[in-house]
Amino acid sequence: MANQEDKFKKVISHAKEYGYVFQSSEIYDGLSAVYDYGQNGAELKKNIREYWWKAMVQLNDNIVGLDSAIFMHPTIWKASGHVDAFNDPLIDNKDSNKRYRADVLIEDYVGKLDSKIEKEVKKAAKRFGDKFDKEQFLATNQRVVDYKEQGDSILKRMGQSLEKEDLADVKALIEELDIACPMSGSKNWTDVKQFNLMFGTKLGASAESAMDLYLRPETAQGIFVNFLNVQKSGRMKIPFGIAQTGKAFRNEIVARQFIFRMREFEQMEMQFFIQPGTQKEWYDTWKEKRMKWHLSLGLGQDNYRFHDHDKLAHYADAAADIEFRFPFGFKELEGIHSRTDFDLGSHEKFSGKKLQYFDHETNKNYVPYVLETSIGLDRMFLAVFATSLQEEELENGSTRTVLKLPAVLAPTKAAILPLIKKDGLPDVARAIVKDLKWDFNVTYDEKDAVGRRYRRQDANGTPFCITVDHQTLEDQTVTIRHRDSMEQERVAISDLKRIIHEAVDMKTWLKKMD
Ligand code: GAP
Numbered sequence: 001m002a003n004q005e006d007k008f009k010k011v012i013s014h015a016k017e018y019g020y021v022f023q024s025s026e027i028y029d030g031l032s033a034v035y036d037y038g039q040n041g042a043e044l045k046k047n048i049r050e051y052w053w054k055a056m057v058q059l060n061d062n063i064v065g066l067d068s069a070i071f072m073h074p075t076i077w078k079a080s081g082h083v084d085a086f087n088d089p090l091i092d093n094k095d096s097n098k099r100y101r102a103d104v105l106i107e108d109y110v111g112k113l114d115s116k117i118e119k120e121v122k123k124a125a126k127r128f129g130d131k132f133d134k135e136q137f138l139a140t141n142q143r144v145v146d147y148k149e150q151g152d153s154i155l156k157r158m159g160q161s162l163e164k165e166d167l168a169d170v171k172a173l174i175e176e177l178d179i180a181c182p183m184s185g186s187k188n189w190t191d192v193k194q195f196n197l198m199f200g201t202k203l204g205a206s207a208e209s210a211m212d213l214y215l216r217p218e219t220a221q222g223i224f225v226n227f228l229n230v231q232k233s234g235r236m237k238i239p240f241g242i243a244q245t246g247k248a249f250r251n252e253i254v255a256r257q258f259i260f261r262m263r264e265f266e267q268m269e270m271q272f273f274i275q276p277g278t279q280k281e282w283y284d285t286w287k288e289k290r291m292k293w294h295l296s297l298g299l300g301q302d303n304y305r306f307h308d309h310d311k312l313a314h315y316a317d318a319a320a321d322i323e324f325r326f327p328f329g330f331k332e333l334e335g336i337h338s339r340t341d342f343d344l345g346s347h348e349k350f351s352g353k354k355l356q357y358f359d360h361e362t363n364k365n366y367v368p369y370v371l372e373t374s375i376g377l378d379r380m381f382l383a384v385f386a387t388s389l390q391e392e393e394l395e396n397g398s399t400r401t402v403l404k405l406p407a408v409l410a411p412t413k414a415a416i417l418p419l420i421k422k423d424g425l426p427d428v429a430r431a432i433v434k435d436l437k438w439d440f441n442v443t444y445d446e447k448d449a450v451g452r453r454y455r456r457q458d459a460n461g462t463p464f465c466i467t468v469d470h471q472t473l474e475d476q477t478v479t480i481r482h483r484d485s486m487e488q489e490r491v492a493i494s495d496l497k498r499i500i501h502e503a504v505d506m507k508t509w510l511k512k513m514d
Pocket of ligand 1: 217218219220250252259260261262263265266267269332333334335372374375376377378379
């Protein structure tokens with residue numbers, strides 16, 4: 001655990017030191033759970049957004065994009081269920097005065113059982129070596145089976161109690177599990193209460209006529225209320241999807257874990273409109289498609305798992321999370337929800353407008369069902385950034401910090417370095433920058449010894465360093481150093497564009513989804 005905490009602290013400090021993520025309003029002592037993206041963070045975020053957009057919109061003939069406003073008519077949030085049901089169960093500790101999400105306290109308890117299982121697996125794998133069969137071990141080792149059963153039954157009870165709004169039982173569960181306040185160790189809890197997560201604001205100049213508004217807590221509703229506009233203007237035929245990326249706002253009770261849980265964050269959502277009755281098939285299809293998208297980035301298959309929900313949101317008939325192994329354990333990265341006709345049906349009722357699709361084959365109107373994929377861009381950023389940050393022991397006994405970002409997402413693709421600051425080498429290096437910058441984000445760096453510059457670019461996540469030396473002046477070749485292997489090769493300047501392109505081209509990476 002200490003190790004995990006250390007690693008996470010390194011992630012946060014590295015993100016700051018290298019211009020990826022800053023605490024918002026830092027010079028005023030910060031604003032809790034709000035963050036700014038720096039010069040490198042803005043690029044990485046843009047590249048992740050583009051990687052998602054291309055996979056969803058450009059590569060699917062039947063998915064189109066949308067950019068709806070953050071402000072929306074307040075009745076939308078009544079229709080969507082957010083005014084009445086977008087609550088988190090909160091509990092206060094009477095001694096420390098700290099506030100927690102009751103469900104998160106319980107989930108963290110179960111997370112500890114999961115860590116115990118992982119420990120047992122590691123121990124057994126060491127003991128049995130090549131003969132180790134993980135599946136069999138998980139199914140037959142009594143201790144592991146007990147941990148698993150205990151975790152499952154806790155989550156089941158919590159899910160059922162939340163579903164029934166039985167908050168007294170949620171408190172009882174916390175007490176039975178002997179859960180203590182992580183800050184103070186005290187077990188002196190208040191009752192569990194519901195807390196609405198939407199931020200309210202006002203539209204209009206005078207106090208009397210101002211209209212109460214909410215900052216949107218999800219981008220999805222902008223898609224639902226534009227369903228007919230897009231369907232008609234784009235002559236879309238079911239099945240089809242509408243995708244959008246944009247800011248969402250939630251007044252999170254527990255704002256912690258850096259950019260994992262923020263009060264202002266960005267979502268990348270896609271609503272896929274389908275014929276009623278086909279939702280199971282599309283649910284399976286989108287689970288598979290989205291997992292392939294994740295795996296194409298090469299962060300490691302072992303870092304992902306599906307988690308099927310016991311407790312379903314008010315709009316869903318099936319739901320699963322794609323969970324990722326963050327530095328603090330497996331947590332939700334993306335949700336895949338079968339939302340039935342809840343949203344369009346409800347907007348029909350509240351707006352009094354028909355939101356139906358006319359099927360020319362059957363000559364019938366119907367309210368389409370919806371399959372949703374919803375991922376947090378900031379969470380994806382954290383997944384990519386934290387996994388890529390590595391400390392490596394080198395053969396000479398030293399260590400290097402390297403940010404092994406997937407090259408396609410790296411903010412800067414290459415650094416061009418003159419070996420020394422004289423003999424005309426900077427001019428050649430600058431000419432290379434001038435040429436490459438039409439195709440890639442590249443940077444010029446002449447400060448410090450070349451070894452230090454390599455390390456700086458490693459820590460920055462730059463996949464290539466291109467060094468101009470005296471031989472360059474004679475034969476128009478340079479050395480290109482690969483960030484991950486640290487191997488260097490001598491190549492012609494005229495080949496640089498091709499070499500970089502092969503490594504960073506989005507098409508090549510996205511094709512790994514096939
Ligand atoms: N439209 C469905 C929806 O919003 P959700 O599970 O509440 O579903 C979807 O959110 C995704 O948005 C999550 O999987 C997560 O990646 C991201 N997300 C949610 N709350 C967040 C927060 N406070 N900070 C950062 N990302 C968040």
